[in-house]
Amino acid sequence: MSTSPEFWTVADTAKRVAAGEIGAVRLVDTMLSRITNVDRELGAFLATDGEGARRDAAEIDRKRTAGQFAGPLAGVTIALKDNLVTKGVATTAGSKILQGWIPPYDATVVEKLRSAGALIVGKTNLDEFGMGSSTERSAYKKTRNPWDTSRVPGGSSGGSAAAVAAGLAAGSLGTDTGGSIRQPAAFCGVVGIKPTYGRVSRYGVIAFASSLDQVGPIARTVQDAAILLQVISGHDPRDSTSLDLPIPAFAEAATGDVKGMKIGLPKEYFQPGSGSLDSEVRTALERTIKALHDKGATTVEVSLPHTSLALPAYYIVAPAEASSNLSRYDGIRYGKRAEASDLLDLYCKSRGAGFGPEVKRRIMLGTYALRSGYYDAYYKKAQQIRTLIKNDFDEAFTKVDVLLTPTTPTSAFRFNARATPLDMYLGDIFTLACNLAGLPGMSVPVGLTADGLPIGAQLIGKALDEVTMIRAGSAIEALGGLGDKRPSGIGGI
């Protein structure tokens, strides 16, 4: 194990800090100086909070010296996607319209992390309001993929995935509306979990599409992701869609044992032509399936017949809800206001200038779909298709315990490679259905392309059964897909 903390796991960091092997302040200083060195080129962070992190670290050291327990994540550095609201720390959602806004409250997940002793080092870059799959749609900066700086880190939680991959934080939180945790995790060679809808509170999560959004962890190991999920899960009376159910022992689920597990392979995800599945990705998945079989799992082909409808359904539901959620950004109570002579002008100009092109596109699309006379043909139809998609999953889960698919059709693409919005949308085909159905999903690295780019496998669990999914994920991780490779594109590691 390295004596330098950059790539320590969450579990290891917590253990070492608790044992007094390293002071939290020293640890956080090391991480902050690494951020200073590396992030200039990487661009994962929109803002760091060195002052806050050091203050909290000092408190952890004080508690430890006094013999008090400082929390299960004491000393663990965490980066937060900048659509998670942080009290007293600027939160932008990657948008100019929120530039300068200082929230007066903490998101529930942030509260939970803080009280577990986590050290929040900063806020990470994202596609504006989570709308994108490359982090190129941030209004602020470009985030590079640490494995190859000419490529995108994925998105929209690109900053969170890149920061963890590059060793700038032990773990991070992202949000996932249509794959925004899993896809960047796959592109950056890390683990990302999107929990069952309702498992993690959305209070303080800047809404993109309320019926699809979920917060989840990104980490370098399955167990780390499970530990973070453990901390952020649970009922929150401030979120009316939060489930009031006990939290299973996620952190203990990463056993790697898949003996007797029935793993479903949805044939629609492997068909030739399905999103032009890259052959290297296909090969990596096939290798994984075989290895799982060798470990005692049964693999079964299943069918999710409405798979091809997930993309249109998603790109109607998500923009419709987004157009509504983003109505509040008007430059009146907070955020940026444009100079205007009358009220109509004030609205149109503030919003016209404050939102980037992709956000405007989705607001337009969503507004189109919700207009009276169009509602039935679009929004309602899409929600009915959601039911069909959910039914497909229910049917499949009568036969299998978990589903295995590629996370993305390809590995990380180059900047500006996806020329049209539709091209970008088509890259999300494997991750969307999971959100539409409210199911848990995760991405685990399974290998590298010939060019040295990470490939991710996606696991989709039954509703509320993250445990089986995590168990399968840890088995895949144990296959050692990335070998001992680390991102080589940046930071001179």
Added chain:
Amino acid sequence: MPTLTRKEVEEIALLARLHLESEEVEAMQGELGAILEHFSGIASVDTTDVVPMTHAVPMDLPLRNDVVLPSLPTDEALRGTPKRDGDLIVVPAILPGGPE
């Protein structure tokens, strides 16, 4: 499915209170048109008697007890407000009475 006219794009932009430059309107017309075209297949999906899925997880609305918690101090609530007059938010004059 109908193609999107320029006028329609402008109407939607007004409804959404989005100022679009002329070239943005044009681009939007093409891009949204292409997206809607790509989605046109959903029209032929038979969804007779299919209940729309409004929520990802079926549950009932939780009820909160009628308890008052402290409000945000006014200065905190209006900390980011671009234009204030004392404790009031200022906007350009609007017609009294409001929308319907």
Added chain:
Amino acid sequence: MTELAQLLEDYEPVIGLEVHVQLATRSKIFSSSATAFGAPPNSLTDPVVMGMPGALPVFNRTVLEHALKLGVATSSQIRAKSRFARKHYFYPDLPKGYQISQFDEPLCENGHLDLILNGAVKRVKLQRIHLEEDAGKNTHVGAVSHVDLNRAGIPLVEVVTAPEITSSEEAAEFMRSLHRLVRWLEISEADMEKGQLRCDANVSVRLRGEDRLGTRTELKNINSFKFVQNAIDHEIARQLRLIDSGGRVERETRLWDAVAGQSASMRSKEEVNDYRYFPDPDLPPLVVDGATMATVLRTLPELPVPRFERYQKLLGVSADDARTLVGDRALADYFDAAVKAHPGEGGRTIANWMLTELLGALNAANQDISQSAMPPERLAALVVLVETGVISGKIGKEIFEESYRTGEEPAAIVERRGVQQISDEAMLWSIVDRIVGANPRQAQEFQSGKDGLFGFFVGQVMKETQGRANPVITTDLLHKRLGR
């Protein structure tokens, strides 16, 4: 130009009302900030009320209970599963850019509200009663407007009538009845001056006998009972004159200016509204469970109109008195308590005493019934003393006054003051006999036809008995003694 009255013979007005009622809760409908009236601007907010990024709504249980009371009291169908929807429009008093309301699955439908109109009960159908959040308040100051969000998020019910109210009087009476009902149910203060009860009216006219509705206009900002009537009258006249002069009514929203006594069009130039309703993904369906419903039913008081009918049919109270008694729940409850304390069938008499003596005393002291110094049981006891002849009605009023002032029991006052009525014929005969004997000249003049002198003898008897002589018996005996 045709006279208005003549036009009204040919045309019939059709009115539908949309009434917003603020529900009396401590905290807001979707968050825990307070609902007080008159607090400093923007002091009653939180991230939810301000529409801040990341804030989420959580529904207030008391709002449901209040709304269910109104639903049951109006015999509405209650939806076991109703839904919140977002209604989108941009306005500075609407922080999120949408109002959380109910659209195609409202809590209550197909109810009715009974009015007491000209002594009879008139039923007005309600299309729906739904829940929603109030907006903030814009104030217009020259070139700018000021926004105060304290009111944003206060719970509202919107009561929508069927378009079948046919006169401004009926519309105003609807408002009074709804006002009385929500106060009766203790779910709203419904103070129109504080904007707790607000009315929009949809007004159209059509030829009598025609089935189809005419083009309607929507009148907004009619915030007093008087204005409801004036604004609607004014609008009916405006539409009729327009039609009479060959014009056509246009679908528009008009704003009532109470000072000028007229309305003005406020058609917005930009666009037609499209609210883009859709189910709020932040709020799962609102489910009314059996336990909640049972509590509502158990705690629902007897309603004003059923009481109005009961008072007349079972207690013999006049329609006018019954209407006054049910004008206020505390008044009706007082009456019922007094009737209950009365051993016989004293309804009619109790109503008289309440509405004259008790209300007189309360009015004089500028108090309401809840502040009455006389409990209903005591008023009933006083009424019994009068009815059984223990005291005369006249003495009764004095006893009332003293008892109200001192709190002493009427019987005790009667006893202490010795003012029991004298109905003993032998005793009264001796007094009558003595008085007639002592006034021979007056007796003689009366006997020779001077009728007016009879009152003189009654007066003498009353003076002698300090008003305690039973007037009926006294009259009878005087006639006997005087021989005519």
